Amino acid sequence: MKNTEKKDEDLVKIVQPLVDWYRENKRDLPWRHNPDAYRVWISEIMLQQTRVEAVKGYYDRFLKALPTVKDLAEAEEDKLLKLWEGLGYYNRVRNMQKAAQQIMVDHEGIFPDTYEEILQLKGIGNYTAGAISAFAYGIPKPAVDGNVLRVISRITGSYEDIMKQSVRKKIENTLEQVIPSDAASDFNQGLIELGAIVCVPNGEPKCEECPVKEYCIACKENLTTEIPVKKKAKTRxxxxxxxxxxxxxxxxxxxxxxxxxxxxxxxxxxxxxxxxxxxxxxxxxxxxxxxxxxxxxxxxxxxxxxxxxxxxxxxxxxxxxxxxxxxxxxxxxxxxxxxxxxxxxxxxxxxxxxxxxxx
The missing domain is CATH 3.90.79.10 (Nucleoside Triphosphate Pyrophosphohydrolase)
Structure with a gap:
């Protein structure tokens, strides 16, 4: 097994090419229009374990029915579950309502604007807190999902198991050092977009289309079938x-x-x-x-x-x-x-x- 990990500072080289690529190639998705914290939050929770194309209709319907934190906090359970019908993992929307109620009580109905306060909301972990912080407020915090774990593992040539929490934390810490303070949203979304449409999870990655391929160890050394390493889940x-x-x-x-x-x-x-x-x-x-x-x-x-x-x-x-x-x-x-x-x-x-x- 090869150990070809790059030094953390080498990731600085991917920042500008990635940001430029994202601004030129990003998909036109409804939650990227007017990305205030509430809208970003709704989209990110919906996108967990659900395909982008499937989410679009649910997202529009949900926002029409519950356009504000207050509306979400006060919604009747049957209405809330009906709006979520088909998305699955219903605890996600229940936790969203609890978080909305937290915002009404603890923040006077205004969505908090610091990473630490966002992280305290019910049902919000590091990824979602980072996404809201960066996309809505421009705060240079990482948003590390499965796409980002795959992209960074391939760029750095890492054979570490991306299912381990310690590996995710290590990548979060590494990225936080290189996120540009003037383009936190575009950098984070660029990594996610790259993993979604170029450095794809299933099938052959489209390395010829990648804006950072010259810095990618997995591409250079033909390791994309081996990386990322992902331990198999338990049998259902x-x-x-x-x-x-x-x-x-x-x-x-x-x-x-x-x-x-x-x-x-x-x-x-x-x-x-x-x-x-x-x-x-x-x-x-x-x-x-x-x-x-x-x-x-x-x-x-x-x-x-x-x-x-x-x-x-x-x-x-x-x-x-x-x-x-x-x-x-x-x-x-x-x-x-x-x-x-x-x-x-x-x-x-x-x-x-x-x-x-x-x-």
Whole structure:
């Protein structure tokens, strides 16, 4: 294994070429227009574990509904979750609301303008605090995400595991020494942009398009397939689940999930653990007070969470409304009302069409 790490000060050489490249080549993204702290914050939380193209529509919708910190702080939970529907990782938006409430109480409704105060807000770590500080206020703090870890590892020829917190911290400290005080936003966004569209995570990096390739050890020594080093995550636990689309005339059964745990507080189609047969679904329906008139098998589906993988079997169950006594507390609601008012997680996306709910 080669040890070809550069000295920290050599990174100074990438600053101007990167800033110039970013200003010339940056993508036109909605959150780059009028980048005040609130708008930057919303976009950065949405962009965590979600593709840029997918975020655009959610971002515009969210800002129209909740244009200020005060609006976010005071939003009803069901409205908040509905606005976030499809983005996943719902604790992100719950933490955003808690942070907004912090801002209302501790900062008189004004978004704090120092890195240290931003870092104290609920759900905000080093990356997001650095991004808001640099993009909204021009404060020379690093914003180190997966793109930046990959770019810097390749430039410096580092074989250190980028999944380690100590490695991330080391890169943050290194970058803080070289961020230009008069172009903190463009430098940080340049690193992120470079990782997103040139020094890409999957497939061959486009080294010929890179503005700093002459300073990159991985490019010079043909190490881009080896760097960055990223330790494999633990294998996800697989859970079998049976999803039940109960239909009573034109209405569909949904229920609210518990306030804590996976998909907390969201609405879902009734489901049970295990892979039930058609006969087992019929019997289960009867045991909870629903009389099935017709049961039809639906396609299987899979949904991947960070630590769990659901393998789902689905059934459409037409129930006799005269017999509907439902001891599980299901809500039978028209699909159009569900679409407008109730947040159904994307885990159930394969089955929303069968329920008549159009996204």
């Amino acid at each position: 636990k697989i859970e079998e689940r049976t999803i039940l689309i109960f239909k009573d005339g034109k209405r569909i059964a949904i229920r609210k999930r518990p306030a804590k745990g996976l998909l907390a507080g969201l609405y879902e189609f009734p489901n049970v653990e295990g892979k039930l047969s058609m006969d087992e679904v019929t019997e289960y329906s009867k045991t909870i007070g629903l009389m099935p008139v017709r049961v039809q098998e639906l396609p299987e589906a899979k949904h991947i969470f960070s630590h769990i993988e659901w393998h789902m079997t689905g059934y459409e169950v037409i129930v006799d409304e005269l017999e509907k006594t439902n001891e599980k507390g299901f809500l039978f609601i028209h699909p159009e009302e569900i679409r407008k008012e109730y947040s159904i997680p994307s885990a159930f996306e394969k089955y929303t069409g069968y329920a008549g709910i159009e996204r």
